[in-house]
Amino acid sequence: MNTQKYIEDLLKSHSLKKTSARIEMLKIFLNYDYALSAKEIISHMKVSHDRVTIYRTLGSFEEHGILHKASEDSHGIRYAMCSHECPEKVHSDEHVHLICENCSQTYCLEDIKIPKIKVLEKFLAQKINYTINGVCNACLSSLKTTNG
Template identity: 40%
Template sequence: MPSPDRLSQTLTRHGLRQTTVRRAVLQVLSESSYALSGGEIEQLLPPNTDRITLYRTLKSFEECGLIHRVIDTSDVVRYAACSIECSAKAHFDNHVHFKCTACEHIYCLNQVAIPAVTLPAKFEAVTRDYLLAGVCRECQPA
């Protein structure tokens, strides 16, 4: 669990004002071992949290490199905390994501880099997403 000082330092380092909602959202995402949807984040916040403020916070966090969207085979957008090196100018989350087919959680595999891909002539990639599916360690039979 990140300390209140660490949350404040992280927000300050990314040029964001300290608000109750920003601190709460950052804490929720920092404590989660898997990517969360907006609805899941909302359920973990205090009950009086405004939904519009939550989504504006997520957008601000994504723009400044605090979080990234996680791809999925469904239409649900999920969010995960970025590595400490990420910023608004450079996004270094060049890692594989893993979706468990049992619990449906999506994990960032930060230690597994997206493999290099050589594209055909006149093709230019703008984003790189890589999703593997299978059964996570929590859902493996004993």
């Protein structure tokens, strides 16, 4: 996959200008298989961008359906890439998130959809979070090696 072309096409399809901050942030997200906080993003950036630019870019990406909030904890809000089917303005990333109790990373388990909940037929659900706390594969492998 040509990462640069993918990012340019992604920004164009969401009617966003190609800025150095947007391009660099998307490259960072594409390099990780877990959700990232603003602090983590800033630490991975090669070019220094002010915090306002970072937070505005995160907000813009969320608003345009490029990122979604995967979790929130003492490390702040963690963002993950949306699936290709996620429409602008209305996130449809209704999948399970796993928060690793060992490394604190949040993973999107996109193959596991949030089950239908009968009580929601009586209410208007505006946001659904389904989180599993456990141990991720990387930490599980490390634990097996250490204890092995």
